[in-house]
Amino acid sequence: MLKLALFFLIVSIVAGLFGFGGISSAAAGMxxxxxxxxxxxxxxxxxxxxxxxxxASR
Structure with a gap:
């Protein structure tokens, strides 16, 4: 699950760099x-x- 969160974070950063604000904010939210x-x-x-x-308690 943390891998997916990291993936969406990277997608958000890349989309933000290329000027796709809507995709960037959606990926950051996810x-x-x-x-x-x-x-x-x-x-x-x-x-x-x-x-x-x-x-482990047994």
């Missing part, structure tokens, strides 16, 4: 959304590991 989804998943999984849920 990059933000994907980054925050990945961040939320990371925090949830980290919390689950801390409380001991999962195969």
């Amino acid at each position: 990059a933000k959304i994907l980054f925050f989804i990945a961040l939320i998943i990371c925090v949830v999984l980290f919390a689950l590991v801390l409380i001991g849920v999962g195969a």
